[in-house]
Amino acid sequence: MVGRRGVGKTALLNLFFHETDHSQTQCVRVDATESRSLPSMLTPAFHLALLRMSTVDAAKASAARGLRALSSFARGQKAKFADIDVELDYEPEAGLADNGDLDGDLTALLIQIGAAAKAADTALVILLDDMQYIEEAQLAALISALHRVSQLVLPVILVGAGLPQIRGRAGNAKSYAERMFDYPEIEPVIQQTSIGVPMDALK
Incomplete structure (x- = not known):
């Protein structure tokens, strides 16, 4: 979703989080900032999701490997x-998402999480x-990882x-990103008058 500040993008994400958190999906919410790297923001979120998946009998082994991959990823990127x-x-x-290259390691990690x-x-x-706020090289790594899990038809959604x-x-960051994603433009949810009163309140 793209739009100017204050049009309701965050409110929509919060609504999506509420809806998916009450479904059968594993939903994680991350707020990017200028002061933090993408790996530092994703690691705790992925940790929580994998721990939840590990409670499902059919996914215990896959989730455990995903958690080992996450530990490798965190150590390799530190x-x-x-x-x-x-x-x-x-x-x-050893050898799983730990070579220190963000592009390759994040791809390997998301493949393991997708498998779980x-x-x-x-x-x-x-x-x-x-x-x-995501730095371009880090954004490129995320797009590349999502592209690969999409090719493998693994259930990971951004x-x-x-x-x-x-x-x-x-x-x-990645030329194929324009084909990978939809970019809906979000308009202001409530128009306001010049004195700050919502137009809907005047109807």
């Missing part, structure tokens, strides 16, 4: 992104707000929101 600070219970798995979601008969829904420039930034 050298680049010092703001990764989360306690993970599972030991890293498939085994649990659920879907991972990532709600990501203020995407304009619903994002950002200022209008996110469309161009995503296209610059």
Whole structure:
């Protein structure tokens, strides 16, 4: 979702979170900021989702491997992104999402999470707000990972929101992003008069 500040993008994401949180999906909500890296924001969110999936008998093994992949990912990316600070219970798995390259490691991690979601008969829904704050190389890695899990038909979905420039930034990060995503434009939910009274209140 793209739109100017104050048009209701965050409110819509909150509504999606409420709706999906009461469904059979595994929904995580992440607010991007200028001061934090994407890996530091995604790691605790993915940890929570995998722990929930691990309670499903059919997904225990896949979720456990996903948690090992997450530990490998966090350890491998820590050298680049010092703001990764989360306690993970599972030991890293050598050779899994741990080569230090964000593009490859995030792809490997999302594949494991997608496999766990498939085994649990659920879907991972990532709600990501203020995407304009994500640095371009990190955004490119996320788009690349989502592209790969889509090719593998794994149940991982991104619903994002950002200022209008996110469309161009995503296209610059990965040219195929324009074909991968829909970019609905969000208009103000309530028009106001010059004195600040909602127009609907005057009808």
